[in-house]
Amino acid sequence: MGGMGGGGLLDIYSMAWEHLRPGSSPVDWCEGNYLISSNIAEFVNTFSNFLFILLPPVLIMLFKEYGRFVTPGIHVIWVLLIVVGLSSMYFHATLSLIGQLLDELAILWVFMAAFSLFYPKRYYPKFVKNDRKTFSWLMLLSAIAATGLSWWKPIVNAFVLMFMSVPTMLMLYTELQRRL
Template sequence: MGVIPSDKYDRIGILEVLEVLEVLEILLKSRKKWMDNLDAMGSSLDLMQTGLQIIWPLRPGTSKVDWCEDNYTFSPIVAELVNTVSNLLFLLLPPLLIFLFQPYGKLIQKEIHIIWILLFVIGAASAYFHATLSLLGQLLDELSILWAAIIGTTIWFPSRLLPNKLLLENRRLFRFLVAGIGLVCSVLCCIHPPFNAFALLSLVTPGMVLLYGELRRCHDSRVVRLGIRSTITWVVAIMCWINDRVFCDVWSSVQFPYLHGAWHILVCIAGYCSCVLFAYFYAVEEFPHRTLTLEYWPSPRFPELFSVPYINLNKGRLQKIV
């Protein structure tokens, strides 16, 4: 057997070392690609997590608020059908009110149409919320009500009751202050949704007290009757809301868990009637030279209870509030 030269051993060793180095290089490249893939996957996961956080409020059932009506009883895609459909009046009344209040908007206060638009938004947002029970729907519903109250305060609060001479002389400053409060409340409601109930209570309750005070100063029987009907409707609506929320078991036991739907109908009637009254009081106080009357659509011969009140600027002047 022949002897292998030593230089051949050296060449074989070098080749083996080179092969090992090539394998190591391949492994390092593979590791780098693997780490890059992990980084890409991590970025994708971060994006997915961010996306899920964004769309989570859109998902059905993400709201913690659930009313007495059983979910998905009548439809597999609508959570609370009765509570959803009962918002229909909010969608039908605003276009009619915009039409009826065209002269008022031109001659007295064009901002009144913002209120009618917000009533429509309230109905649409409430229907979306009760159809999905999503957190986004809840926030849209509550914030639209909050801003309807805020804007109503800014445009109809009596000038004689403004607490500061500066505010009395500059009503625009008063509007900015109230709007600022509304923005703060909106942010707090988004951060902590249960706060919205407190915000609404702090606005609606003084509004009802103010309405009562204005009615006491008014001597027109038609206006007073509308105020009484509006107040009674508010009381019945609130009773429906409380019963649905607190005594759900009782109403479910008699197969009628639909009082929140009744609340929608009643609060829509009470709400727009209150807006008509505030618009009337504002016009009488700020534009005493205008002639206006409280009328009912479609005809004066219709019973007031089943008619839509509005302010007519083409007839005799109402008795002035004292």
């Protein structure tokens, strides 16, 4: 087993578990660590995410008619926001790399779901032929690809989110200008 550092298969397992270890994330700038609790790294950030768990069920009820008459996909966004809340709680409680990835990937999936539901058809690529279902499949495949790449190389997710945010902001600005 050349190149494994002598431990072979055991080294692979220890490397896999290393990403679950508290403090394994390179990101740590939100608040002081373990100031309030010796078990929770970023106490305020951890518990501020309860809103992501409490509000989406209310939004599911409030948007029941919208889901019935416009698109049931709106409920996917609410469920994904719960996943964002749980993932973010885990990340801020542990500051583990796996928590960071779960947090960022959940945000990416909310972004892609919202994109597939609300992106104006006039901006669709030509090969989509103004078909929202085809565009939604394209967004799903993009989210799956970005997820796979992020597990392979975690830094990819940061670039995917940045890459998506710039055209989104430009599109939002353009749409707001159109409406004024």
